[in-house]
Amino acid sequence: MRLTFIGSGSAFSTVPGNFQSNMLFEAPDPETGETRRLLFDCGSDARWGLRALGLGHGDVDAVYVSHLHADHVGGLEWLGLKNYFIGQGRRVRLIVPEPLRRPLWDNCLKAGMELLDFGLADLDQVFEVEEVATDESFTWMGARFSLVPLVHLRGGAYLMWSYGVFLENDAGGVLLTSDCRFERDRLDPWYARAELIFQDCETLAEPSGAHAHFLELSTLDPALKSRMWLYHVNCTHRPDAVAAGFRGIVEPGQSFDLGAVK
Numbered sequence: 001m002r003l004t005f006i007g008s009g010s011a012f013s014t015v016p017g018n019f020q021s022n023m024l025f026e027a028p029d030p031e032t033g034e035t036r037r038l039l040f041d042c043g044s045d046a047r048w049g050l051r052a053l054g055l056g057h058g059d060v061d062a063v064y065v066s067h068l069h070a071d072h073v074g075g076l077e078w079l080g081l082k083n084y085f086i087g088q089g090r091r092v093r094l095i096v097p098e099p100l101r102r103p104l105w106d107n108c109l110k111a112g113m114e115l116l117d118f119g120l121a122d123l124d125q126v127f128e129v130e131e132v133a134t135d136e137s138f139t140w141m142g143a144r145f146s147l148v149p150l151v152h153l154r155g156g157a158y159l160m161w162s163y164g165v166f167l168e169n170d171a172g173g174v175l176l177t178s179d180c181r182f183e184r185d186r187l188d189p190w191y192a193r194a195e196l197i198f199q200d201c202e203t204l205a206e207p208s209g210a211h212a213h214f215l216e217l218s219t220l221d222p223a224l225k226s227r228m229w230l231y232h233v234n235c236t237h238r239p240d241a242v243a244a245g246f247r248g249i250v251e252p253g254q255s256f257d258l259g260a261v262k
């Protein structure tokens with residue numbers, strides 16, 4: 001299985017040639033051998049990020065949604081409606097953590113997608129929706145993706161959760177955090193199991209509190225940092241991640257071989 005970053009920038013990124021942090025998992029179909037693609041988040045930049053890799057709406061077989069910020073779900077109207085109207089009604093598999101299912105439609109997509117040629121639609125009529133419990137996993141191309149619930153925002157008594165994924169491969173495990181704060185009690189159990197980590201990393205001069213910040217991540221043990229790639233970086237500040245002991249900052253279009261994922 002391969003993991004390719006169609007962009008590695010933040011929600012606010014305007015760097016030419018980079019896009020917001022959405023990723024593609026690619027694996028051969030066990031039956032046909034054809035390459036299948038699971039898009040990890042479909043944000044506002046997704047159609048341009050895919051196009052930069054020579055891909056379009058018909059090349060995405062499934063989408064996973066980590067949380068409901070527009071840089072992670074703002075491209076779903078494009079993907080759903082383009083497949084509906086131009087893709088002969090093809091419904092892409094949409095894998096959604098259970099708590100996000102209703103607000104994804106009611107608060108993010110309904111206004112622009114509800115009225116179709118036959119009348120009023122629901123999410124199921126434009127996507128093949130699959131809900132996943134937050135302590136469960138889903139399977140794609142024979143590989144198991146365990147959900148990793150992490151806190152993304154804290155505001156007063158309220159929390160916003162984001163759901164990363166963990167995959168087991170021959171080398172151990174791969175952790176893709178999705179957007180998350182630097183909360184060690186939730187991250188550490190997953191860090192301990194992962195041989196390869198793709199970590200949300202803010203690089204603003206001052207931490208915003210919405211993401212793990214480069215300065216916070218720099219305090220981690222060197223052995224842990226040496227297994228960690230950073231992404232979701234801000235365009236205004238780009239620290240020397242390699243000098244700080246990390247594998248590096250992911251470049252847009254950069255691709256990783258994850259080996260055989262179980």
Ligand SMILES: [Zn+2]
Pocket residue numbers: 067069152179
């Ligand atoms: Zn976010």
